[in-house]
Amino acid sequence: MITVKVLLGKDTVSIYRKTGDISSVESTAESGGYVITRHFETEAEYKAYAMAVEDLDGHEDWQMLAPAVTPEAPFRKGEFVRLTDDAIKRIRESFGDGPADYRKEMILEVIAWCRYEGTWIIEVRDIREDDTQEFDAVFLRPLTARDLVAISAPRHPLSTAIYPIHIR
Structure with a gap:
C-alpha cells in the first residue's frame, strides 16, 4: 500500500x-x-x-x-502454504522425528497476518485438523504442485491399484 x-x-x-x-x-x-x-x-x-x-x-x-x-504481507488470505525445510529442521531438533514428520505433511491455509517488530506473523489453519497456529512468515512457503503430488502419492504401491473387470 x-x-x-x-x-x-x-x-x-x-x-x-x-x-x-x-x-x-x-x-x-x-x-x-x-x-x-x-x-x-x-x-x-x-x-x-x-x-x-x-x-x-x-x-x-x-x-x-x-x-x-507499506510492504505487503507475504501471503494472502486463503492462500495455501507449507512449513519451510528450516522450520521442519527446528521442530525435529526440539521435538523429534514424529512431530517433525507430521508437520512436514501439513497443508496450511492463511487466515490472517500482522506486522510485528519488522516481521510478518502469519496465522494459519491446518486444513486437516482445523486448528490455528501462528508462524513467522520466514518459516512458511507457498504450496506447490510438486507438494500436492508428493502428498497424494500412495503410501503403499498397491493401495491404489486399479484392476480391469470384464463384464459379459
Missing part, C-alpha cells in the same frame, strides 16, 4: 518547509490549510493521483510529501 500526504495552504507548507513537521489539524484549519492523506493499492493509482495533483501548480501553495510504502 502506498500512502501520500498533500499539504495545502501557504502557512501549512511554510511551516513544513521550515520545521519539517506537519502542522496539527487545528493550526492548519486556522490558517485555511489542509493536510490530505490518501492510500493507494497500486503504484499506477498513486501515479495517476500524483499527476492530477501536479495540475495544482500555480494555484496557491501546496506540497506533496514523498510517498510511504
Whole structure:
C-alpha cells in the first residue's frame, strides 16, 4: 500500500518547509490549510493521483510529501502454504522425528497476518485438523504442485491399484 500526504495552504507548507513537521489539524484549519492523506493499492493509482495533483501548480501553495510504502504481507488470505525445510529442521531438533514428520505433511491455509517488530506473523489453519497456529512468515512457503503430488502419492504401491473387470 502506498500512502501520500498533500499539504495545502501557504502557512501549512511554510511551516513544513521550515520545521519539517506537519502542522496539527487545528493550526492548519486556522490558517485555511489542509493536510490530505490518501492510500493507494497500486503504484499506477498513486501515479495517476500524483499527476492530477501536479495540475495544482500555480494555484496557491501546496506540497506533496514523498510517498510511504507499506510492504505487503507475504501471503494472502486463503492462500495455501507449507512449513519451510528450516522450520521442519527446528521442530525435529526440539521435538523429534514424529512431530517433525507430521508437520512436514501439513497443508496450511492463511487466515490472517500482522506486522510485528519488522516481521510478518502469519496465522494459519491446518486444513486437516482445523486448528490455528501462528508462524513467522520466514518459516512458511507457498504450496506447490510438486507438494500436492508428493502428498497424494500412495503410501503403499498397491493401495491404489486399479484392476480391469470384464463384464459379459
